[in-house]
Amino acid sequence: MAWKDLLVERRSKETLNAVLFFALALLFVFQFALDADRERLAAVLPGLLWLAFILSGMLGLGRVFLVERENDCWEGLLLAPGDKSAIYLGKLAGSLALIFTVEAIVLALFALFFNLDLAPVLPQLALVIALGTVGFAAVGTLFAAMTAQARARELLFPVLLLPVLVPVLLGTVKVTGALLLREPLADVAHWLKLLVAADVIYLVTGLLTFDFILEG
Amino acid sequence: MTRLLGWLAALALAAGTVMGFGVAPREATQGNVQRIMYLHVPTAWVAYLAFGVVLAASIAYLARRRPGADRVAHASAEVGVVFTGITIAAGSIWGKPTWGTWWTWDARLTSVAILFVMYLGYLLLRGMIDDAERAARYCAVLGIVAALNVPLVHFSVYWWRTLHQPPSVLKPGAATMPTAILATLLVNVAAFTLLYVYFVAKRVRLLRAESEVLA
Amino acid sequence: MADHWNFVAAAYGLAILVLGGYWRRLVRKERELMTAGVQRSRHPSLSGHPRSEPASRHPLP
Numbered sequence: 001m002a003w004k005d006l007l008v009e010r011r012s013k014e015t016l017n018a019v020l021f022f023a024l025a026l027l028f029v030f031q032f033a034l035d036a037d038r039e040r041l042a043a044v045l046p047g048l049l050w051l052a053f054i055l056s057g058m059l060g061l062g063r064v065f066l067v068e069r070e071n072d073c074w075e076g077l078l079l080a081p082g083d084k085s086a087i088y089l090g091k092l093a094g095s096l097a098l099i100f101t102v103e104a105i106v107l108a109l110f111a112l113f114f115n116l117d118l119a120p121v122l123p124q125l126a127l128v129i130a131l132g133t134v135g136f137a138a139v140g141t142l143f144a145a146m147t148a149q150a151r152a153r154e155l156l157f158p159v160l161l162l163p164v165l166v167p168v169l170l171g172t173v174k175v176t177g178a179l180l181l182r183e184p185l186a187d188v189a190h191w192l193k194l195l196v197a198a199d200v201i202y203l204v205t206g207l208l209t210f211d212f213i214l215e216g
Numbered sequence: 217m218t219r220l221l222g223w224l225a226a227l228a229l230a231a232g233t234v235m236g237f238g239v240a241p242r243e244a245t246q247g248n249v250q251r252i253m254y255l256h257v258p259t260a261w262v263a264y265l266a267f268g269v270v271l272a273a274s275i276a277y278l279a280r281r282r283p284g285a286d287r288v289a290h291a292s293a294e295v296g297v298v299f300t301g302i303t304i305a306a307g308s309i310w311g312k313p314t315w316g317t318w319w320t321w322d323a324r325l326t327s328v329a330i331l332f333v334m335y336l337g338y339l340l341l342r343g344m345i346d347d348a349e350r351a352a353r354y355c356a357v358l359g360i361v362a363a364l365n366v367p368l369v370h371f372s373v374y375w376w377r378t379l380h381q382p383p384s385v386l387k388p389g390a391a392t393m394p395t396a397i398l399a400t401l402l403v404n405v406a407a408f409t410l411l412y413v414y415f416v417a418k419r420v421r422l423l424r425a426e427s428e429v430l431a
Numbered sequence: 432m433a434d435h436w437n438f439v440a441a442a443y444g445l446a447i448l449v450l451g452g453y454w455r456r457l458v459r460k461e462r463e464l465m466t467a468g469v470q471r472s473r474h475p476s477l478s479g480h481p482r483s484e485p486a487s488r489h490p491l492p
Contacts, residue, residue: 146354150344163333167372209357249435252442309442313435425464
């Protein structure tokens with residue numbers, strides 16, 4: 001399933017391009033808005049980074065079931081044999097691939113534009129970004145399926161997703177901030193544990209409840 | 217039965233209000249504005265109760281597909297949102313003279329605000345899905361996700377608001393309250409809980425009647 | 432500290448308005464449905480499409 005989605009993506013590249021350009025636009029806006037004030041910039045940088053990740057990610061996630069919706073293939077999903085959770089994992093993997101790509105590029109550009117030295121903390125940074133994104137995408141994929149058939153889905157999807165994302169967002173921003181300021185990770189260990197707990201909860205819930213979403 | 221419930225609730229509310237203004241003493245530091253607590257805390261309690269019921273009913277619905285369970289979930293979410301709104305508003309009104317501001321991103325207010333938006337989303341989802349059976353299913357899933365999120369939100373927001381060191385205990389111990397205040401608080405909690413049950417019972421009956429009319 | 436009774440009144444007043452308003456809405460809707468139900472039982476021709484109990488609808492086989 002993930003492979004099929006990736007293939008579709010590679011051919012069309014619509015979503016990746018749209019999301020990438022959106023992220024770039026955000027970067028420019030941040031730069032213009034905070035250009036003069038270097039100090040304030042340093043303080044808000046983790047938040048800005050994750051804002052860029054989340055907004056771009058939501059753009060991508062909102063389109064996870066677009067193909068099925070536009071081509072009237074929803075019934076195809078419903079009738080697919082086997083465990084529906086496989087579809088969930090497949091869609092999740094596809095979304096993760098997309099979002100990770102965008103995040104990598106955005107991170108690189110952030111480091112470039114805002115003159116950050118990420119080399120010493122890169123592995124830890126990658127870890128926390130991965131943790132945050134997995135939680136984000138796990139719920140996002142579930143909610144994308146739920147809102148695919150609803151009216152006003154472009155409005156409904158962010159309204160449903162954002163409050164649920166708050167713990168993950170708080171956790172990732174705090175840890176990212178600590179990493180950028182070269183603070184010891186031990187100080188933010190409780191945030192990391194929260195992130196892991198959230199990821200586990202969201203993944204398990206997604207796996208268990210996706211069947212109910214794809215019943216009809 | 218529902219009517220009896222309604223009268224009981226009204227009675228209890230009357231008693232609670234009388235106690236809130238008659239029995240409970242004038243608070244030392246804040247003055248009489250502290251009496252808002254006898255409104256704010258019970259409605260907050262009821263809100264959490266309501267969403268706990270949404271969780272239970274949602275699980276029950278997915279397990280057995282009884283339409284009654286779905287109706288309870290729907291009703292409880294709706295009443296819960298009403299009570300949450302009042303909690304936020306009363307908290308904000310209480311905050312203005314005591315903290316000097318209508319809103320502050322303190323742990324509790326932020327948590328409740330997030331709670332409010334989550335369950336508002338639940339009601340929105342219901343409104344935006346036309347098929348009744350699908351709406352019931354999807355909302356049950358959302359009800360479960362939202363409820364699981366509540367502890368996560370609590371911890372994260374609380375830690376966010378406690379500077380630097382992570383807390384070694386779950387939350388600070390409650391200071392012992394003088395009896396009069398505690399008693400007034402408990403009576404009001406009971407009264408608002410009765411009101412909640414009454415509202416949910418009425419709403420469920422309404423939902424059943426609506427589904428029969430539409431059938 | 433001053434007593435701020437107006438804030439107390441505002442908070443309680445708001446609660447009364449909201450809870451009272453919600454209660455009125457419930458009562459009004461109930462009354463509407465009662466009359467609609469009575470009308471339908473008197474004029475069976477008014478009832479619409481056949482009953483479709485959501486719970487009895489099975490998920491896809």
